[in-house]
Amino acid sequence: MDKIYIVGVGMTKIGRFYERSGRELFVEALSKAIDDAGGLKPKALVVGNMTSSVLMEQDSLGALLADYGGLRGVPAFKVEAACGSGGAAFYAGYSLVKSGLADVVAVGGLEKLTENLTSAVTKALAQAADAEYELFYGVSFTGLNAMIARLYMNKFNYTREDLAYWALRMHEYASYNPYAQLPRKTTLEAILKSPVVADPLHLFDCSPIGDGAAVAILVRGEERAREIAKAMGRDVLVEVKGVALATDSVDLGSRNNLLALESTIKASREAYKMAGIRAKDIDYVEVHDAFHITGYLALEDMGFAPKGEAPKLWKEGRFGKGDKPEVNFSGGLKARGHPVGATGVYQIVEATMQLRGDFPGYKASDPEIAATQNIGGVGTYTTVTVLKRT
Amino acid sequence: MDKIYIVGVGMTKIGRFYERSGRELFVEALSKAIDDAGGLKPKALVVGNMTSSVLMEQDSLGALLADYGGLRGVPAFKVEAACGSGGAAFYAGYSLVKSGLADVVAVGGLEKLTENLTSAVTKALAQAADAEYELFYGVSFTGLNAMIARLYMNKFNYTREDLAYWALRMHEYASYNPYAQLPRKTTLEAILKSPVVADPLHLFDCSPIGDGAAVAILVRGEERAREIAKAMGRDVLVEVKGVALATDSVDLGSRNNLLALESTIKASREAYKMAGIRAKDIDYVEVHDAFHITGYLALEDMGFAPKGEAPKLWKEGRFGKGDKPEVNFSGGLKARGHPVGATGVYQIVEATMQLRGDFPGYKASDPEIAATQNIGGVGTYTTVTVLKRT
Numbered sequence: 001m002d003k004i005y006i007v008g009v010g011m012t013k014i015g016r017f018y019e020r021s022g023r024e025l026f027v028e029a030l031s032k033a034i035d036d037a038g039g040l041k042p043k044a045l046v047v048g049n050m051t052s053s054v055l056m057e058q059d060s061l062g063a064l065l066a067d068y069g070g071l072r073g074v075p076a077f078k079v080e081a082a083c084g085s086g087g088a089a090f091y092a093g094y095s096l097v098k099s100g101l102a103d104v105v106a107v108g109g110l111e112k113l114t115e116n117l118t119s120a121v122t123k124a125l126a127q128a129a130d131a132e133y134e135l136f137y138g139v140s141f142t143g144l145n146a147m148i149a150r151l152y153m154n155k156f157n158y159t160r161e162d163l164a165y166w167a168l169r170m171h172e173y174a175s176y177n178p179y180a181q182l183p184r185k186t187t188l189e190a191i192l193k194s195p196v197v198a199d200p201l202h203l204f205d206c207s208p209i210g211d212g213a214a215v216a217i218l219v220r221g222e223e224r225a226r227e228i229a230k231a232m233g234r235d236v237l238v239e240v241k242g243v244a245l246a247t248d249s250v251d252l253g254s255r256n257n258l259l260a261l262e263s264t265i266k267a268s269r270e271a272y273k274m275a276g277i278r279a280k281d282i283d284y285v286e287v288h289d290a291f292h293i294t295g296y297l298a299l300e301d302m303g304f305a306p307k308g309e310a311p312k313l314w315k316e317g318r319f320g321k322g323d324k325p326e327v328n329f330s331g332g333l334k335a336r337g338h339p340v341g342a343t344g345v346y347q348i349v350e351a352t353m354q355l356r357g358d359f360p361g362y363k364a365s366d367p368e369i370a371a372t373q374n375i376g377g378v379g380t381y382t383t384v385t386v387l388k389r390t
Numbered sequence: 391m392d393k394i395y396i397v398g399v400g401m402t403k404i405g406r407f408y409e410r411s412g413r414e415l416f417v418e419a420l421s422k423a424i425d426d427a428g429g430l431k432p433k434a435l436v437v438g439n440m441t442s443s444v445l446m447e448q449d450s451l452g453a454l455l456a457d458y459g460g461l462r463g464v465p466a467f468k469v470e471a472a473c474g475s476g477g478a479a480f481y482a483g484y485s486l487v488k489s490g491l492a493d494v495v496a497v498g499g500l501e502k503l504t505e506n507l508t509s510a511v512t513k514a515l516a517q518a519a520d521a522e523y524e525l526f527y528g529v530s531f532t533g534l535n536a537m538i539a540r541l542y543m544n545k546f547n548y549t550r551e552d553l554a555y556w557a558l559r560m561h562e563y564a565s566y567n568p569y570a571q572l573p574r575k576t577t578l579e580a581i582l583k584s585p586v587v588a589d590p591l592h593l594f595d596c597s598p599i600g601d602g603a604a605v606a607i608l609v610r611g612e613e614r615a616r617e618i619a620k621a622m623g624r625d626v627l628v629e630v631k632g633v634a635l636a637t638d639s640v641d642l643g644s645r646n647n648l649l650a651l652e653s654t655i656k657a658s659r660e661a662y663k664m665a666g667i668r669a670k671d672i673d674y675v676e677v678h679d680a681f682h683i684t685g686y687l688a689l690e691d692m693g694f695a696p697k698g699e700a701p702k703l704w705k706e707g708r709f710g711k712g713d714k715p716e717v718n719f720s721g722g723l724k725a726r727g728h729p730v731g732a733t734g735v736y737q738i739v740e741a742t743m744q745l746r747g748d749f750p751g752y753k754a755s756d757p758e759i760a761a762t763q764n765i766g767g768v769g770t771y772t773t774v775t776v777l778k779r780t
Contacts, residue, residue, distance in 0.1 A: 021522065023522075027735035032713075050449055051443070052443070053443035053444050053470070053517060054443050054444060056489050056521060057517055057521045057525060058517060058520075058521040058522075059440055059470055059518050060471065060472045060516040060517075060518050060519075060520075060640045060766060060767050060770050060771070061470070062470075062471060062478075062637070062771075063471070063638070063639075063640055063766070063767070063770045063771055064520065064640045064770075066637055067637070067638075067639045067640065067644075072637065072638065072639060073636055073637055073638065073652070073653070073656060074636075074637060075469075075481065075634070075635035075636060075637065076469045076635075076637050076771075077469050077470065077475075077478040077481070077482065077635070077771070078469070078470040078471065079467050079468070079470075079482075080443070080449055080450075080451070080452075080467065080468040080469075080470060081452060081453070081466075081467045082449045082450045082470065085467075088452075088467040091465065091467070091491075092467065092469075092482050092485070094489075094491075095482070095485040095486050095488075095491050096485050096487040096489075098485075098489035098490070098491070099485040099486075099488035099489035100488070101481075101484075101486075101488070101633075103484050110413075123422050127443060127447055127448060127449040127450075128449050129446040130448075130450075130454065131446060131447045132411065132413075132448075135447060188712065197584070220556075243491075243587075244465070245461055245465035245466075245467070246463055246464075246465065247452070247456055247457070247462065247464060247465065247466045248453070248457075248462065248463065249453075249457045249462060250450045250453055250454045250457065254457075262463070263463070266463060285533060323705040376450060376453070377450050380450050380453045380454075381450070381453055381466075381467070
């Protein structure tokens with residue numbers, strides 16, 4: 001059975017790029033990834049994106065970005081799975097390589113949000129929720145996450161301050177990341193005093209709106225991956241050992257459990273099984289902290305902390321440098337930024353670079369196994385990947 | 391190498407369903423497909439859809455439809471490739487089965503258009519074009535196809551009447567199809583006298599706006615497919631012999647050739663090669679006639695007619711009952727209807743039923759090999775499938 005490798009990665013800085021179109025951002029990331037793969041030309045393109053239809057008035061994004069990226073003619077399509085679009089695109093792209101339909105596949109993520117009014121972006125992002133059973137009643141996406149956070153705080157006896165340490169550390173890490181949207185440290189006081197967005201979530205508990213694009217290039221076969229790595233002067237390969245996508249209801253009202261993301265539990269179990277590992281084998285992980293609460297839930301639901309204890313362990317300093325796993329040294333969605341449909345691909349690019357040892361920001365402690373967790377909606381989708389340095 | 395089979399199909403009638411939501415339509419099609427597969431439960435769902443983000447204010451469609459269809463938890467995502475979303479979803483779904491990521495995959499298509507204002511639908515469909523280089527200037531999607539039609543008429547010396555025979559025959563076929571949106575015959579006079587939409591395209595040269603959903607269930611392995619067929623009292627299997635997706639530029643201004651769809655030429659060649667067949671081996675085909683011009687281009691670009699001659703051959707009666715290939719006995723997009731992102735799946739469902747001999751409308755002459763061609767944009771995407779009765 002041919003193994004699948006990530007042989008090239010590229011990403012743009014995340015920010016507010018009023019002067020650059022979505023296709024320009026994507027071509028920057030794709031070109032970097034192709035260069036990073038020694039000039040290897042992808043034979044197919046899968047693009048993760050959530051809001052191009054609504055905010056860019058653009059469908060046909062897959063073909064459009066293939067064409068602008070110099071790949072006219074290749075199989076291409078867009079995958080939408082809300083904020084989990086990037087992870088789902090990776091799942092689809094992995095499948096194309098594995099199935100033999102294409103032997104070199106670029107998986108990209110793009111989101112262009114900031115040139116729209118905040119009200120338009122808020123509405124577009126709310127479409128991750130159920131239009132008929134949630135959105136219709138006026139709840140925003142942040143509001144739904146706020147309800148989960150409140151429930152979690154009540155159930156496990158946490159205060160706002162207990163949870164605020166997430167953002168503190170993300171800003172610290174992001175300050176080292178040249179691709180981060182908010183590369184600056186903050187203080188506990190600033191987090192606590194930041195304005196309310198949807199109680200109990202304050203501004204600094206939430207990820208920012210940003211534009212960005214990221215691309216990872218997958219190939220089949222160890223020999224080919226080794227040739228590319230050698231040509232690029234890299235002495236390690238990054239193999240995709242596991243990838244799984246799981247779903248849950250869109251609306252929260254019909255969930256079995258609001259204190260855990262069942263899609264994350266399912267996807268992580270399946271990805272670990274496929275990779276032949278257990279949670280304790282993972283050295284490094286990038287989790288989807290669109291809000292502090294989703295970061296904590298990820299740590300619990302992926303098997304790194306007992307239910308209800310992630311914030312306590314986090315506050316005590318766990319999951320930092322030298323611990324296992326080390327978490328979100330990119331700065332996370334919270335401070336690296338969250339270009340929605342691109343986020344899942346950013347995580348994979350970052351984890352790949354951490355495994356190769358060339359991530360340009362805060363460096364993990366020589367990890368051998370890394371994982372990423374990308375969610376869409378309030379855990380409506382979760383894609384978990386397991387990557388291994390070989 | 392395990393072979394891939396279509397073991398269950400289902401679809402809704404296409405129409406204006408003001409009283410039924412998109413999820414209801416989809417569940418009807420999915421339930422029918424599951425029943426048709428002897429109750430087999432899909433382990434993954436890929437949904438082709440173009441406009442849910444804009445017209446239904448709903449993202450997360452993959453998980454939403456999985457959940458409402460009784461498949462909560464399975465891997466699911468939406469594929470968008472404009473009007474070619476259904477075909478691209480099939481390509482992705484085939485890949486999931488072939489790769490081994492899932493052994494039973496439902497590929498669905500859904501579109502819910504008609505409860506919106508026509509102006510909103512026209513704008514949503516125009517997003518298949520390039521937002522920055524075409525749409526910005528106010529051209530509609532029909533307008534772009536009209537320009538191609540005009541160029542084709544000028545180049546190959548055809549009149550409006552020469553091209554009008556497409557619609558005439560589609561309405562004839564649709565009159566037998568219980569799933570068709572416009573199941574009624576028409577006359578050449580009615581077609582020619584119908585109001586102008588975008589010159590030279592008149593109303594009856596264009597496909598209607600409609601709601602509908604269709605689902606096909608794929609499995610890996612001949613033994614399993616045979617067990618299902620046997621349990622359902624069917625003595626034939628339908629194997630997916632070839633599937634290919636190709637793209638072209640979104641904007642027409644940068645095309646190499648406006649008189650042919652290069653994505654269709656490329657996808658059909660690749661799908662035939664994968665299936666080990668040639669165009670002349672195909673007995674039955676469903677092509678994407680969103681406008682008469684795209685129907686004629688499909689026949690030429692798939693290798694069934696020399697360039698510039700499809701309308702002439704069509705007018706002479708070719709491609710009808712007893713010819714090879716027989717074309718669009720469903721009534722085509724023109725009269726069966728065009729629920730955009732579902733259309734590619736409708737074609738596959740119809741071709742499967744023609745191969746099995748249980749299509750409830752106008753019946754093909756005992757075909758052994760069938761093909762479908764689904765385009766997105768003005769040939770920005772083409773997916774071609776080759777199905778074989780075994």
